[in-house]
Amino acid sequence: MPYTDDFPEALLTFPEIIDGSVAQGRATEVTIQFEFAGPRCCATVTDNGKGLASLERFRTWASVKSAADSTSGHGLKKAMTKLEKDYEKAEWIIEFRKPNRDIVRITAPFMGPETSTVDVEDDELESKILMPSGTRWQMTFDRAVFGATANLLDKFAFSIRELIETRYSEDILRRVRFRLDVTEAGKIPVRMNSKNNAGQNVWHNFQWWINRMAGRARYLRNTNFRMDGCSFKYTAFHICDIVNTPFQRRFPRYSGCSRVHMSIGDRMIEAIPMYKLLGTRPSEFNGRIEFVKFFPKIVGDKMPAPCTTKVSFYEPDLVSFKHKYTLLRTEERTKSESKIAELEQSLAEAKAHHEATLI
Numbered sequence: 001m002p003y004t005d006d007f008p009e010a011l012l013t014f015p016e017i018i019d020g021s022v023a024q025g026r027a028t029e030v031t032i033q034f035e036f037a038g039p040r041c042c043a044t045v046t047d048n049g050k051g052l053a054s055l056e057r058f059r060t061w062a063s064v065k066s067a068a069d070s071t072s073g074h075g076l077k078k079a080m081t082k083l084e085k086d087y088e089k090a091e092w093i094i095e096f097r098k099p100n101r102d103i104v105r106i107t108a109p110f111m112g113p114e115t116s117t118v119d120v121e122d123d124e125l126e127s128k129i130l131m132p133s134g135t136r137w138q139m140t141f142d143r144a145v146f147g148a149t150a151n152l153l154d155k156f157a158f159s160i161r162e163l164i165e166t167r168y169s170e171d172i173l174r175r176v177r178f179r180l181d182v183t184e185a186g187k188i189p190v191r192m193n194s195k196n197n198a199g200q201n202v203w204h205n206f207q208w209w210i211n212r213m214a215g216r217a218r219y220l221r222n223t224n225f226r227m228d229g230c231s232f233k234y235t236a237f238h239i240c241d242i243v244n245t246p247f248q249r250r251f252p253r254y255s256g257c258s259r260v261h262m263s264i265g266d267r268m269i270e271a272i273p274m275y276k277l278l279g280t281r282p283s284e285f286n287g288r289i290e291f292v293k294f295f296p297k298i299v300g301d302k303m304p305a306p307c308t309t310k311v312s313f314y315e316p317d318l319v320s321f322k323h324k325y326t327l328l329r330t331e332e333r334t335k336s337e338s339k340i341a342e343l344e345q346s347l348a349e350a351k352a353h354h355e356a357t358l359i
Helices: 015-022 055-061 074-083 143-151 153-167 170-175 206-211 246-250 274-278 315-358
Strands: 029-037 040-047 091-097 103-107 117-120 134-142 177-184 190-193 217-227 230-239 259-264 267-273 288-294
Touching: 015 029, 015 040, 015 074, 015 134, 015 153, 029 153, 040 143, 055 103, 074 134, 134 143, 143 153, 153 177, 153 190, 153 267, 206 230, 206 246, 259 274, 267 274, 274 315
Parallel strands: 029 177, 259 288
Antiparallel strands: 029 040, 040 134, 091 103, 091 134, 103 117, 177 190, 217 230, 230 288, 259 267
16 A cells, blocks of 8 residues: 555544545534553544445445455445454444434444344433434554554644545535544543534645645646546645744645645545656655546546545556646646746847837
């Protein structure tokens, strides 16, 4: 899995666990909790969405062997294997409620159609939960999978926030309130909320921050393209003087080098360094931040497909897009050189006119 040097794999893939709440579940509130205790961590994600879309579909991908179909919910399972690779040791539970229904509880281990599933009536619970509908996912695992990031609670919480603000569009962040709690006995807990008490956003998408960096970010291009059966929006910025700015402190990983942030709809898949995409020197594109947003609902489009856990695109698709992207940048460079030539010509004419008036 490429580009995992940004974060440990288990952390990089964690947004896949949230995706079900945000996308299929259409939740407006998502609470993410990490409770550290010695060498262990208990993570819980709770939402107020529509509940698990299909129990049968869940059982299809909750199989002992991995499935090839990444559209059947397999990404969640793959993300969970980054937290605990041993199926038999895995400790997890998923509970969901559809409107006006009892709780359905699914527990480890993965056993395909035989995975433990029970209905739980409300009178069996100490208190009603997930009302009127929603889903709760919980898993316990070794904190070591998060590497040194988990040693400092505030650093860990900031990493989760950076992932959410880079992965989801501003539209998603407006629709969904994210609550984040990171706790450990004997340490000061870290609690974050994506909205203030008035319901206004305090978390914003990565591109939103760039758009508001007056004097430090300059638009280079903002255009829709259709190229070789692939439709996307291409936006390019040049940024400068960001050291010790709120933007750099907010995004210490993703502000650090020139990248192309590639997304499908409202979900960013991969922020690949430009030099890796184009095979050039790391310093060649200093200051460039670019966005490629593929439009997923155009019939007949040959859109690149993401890998199962949505941290990168499949390599063959990336190679295909690299060709399109290279053509696009060649076109952009030609236009830029033309503009520079026009500017130099105008300056030369102005200089000649000025000198003529002095004669």
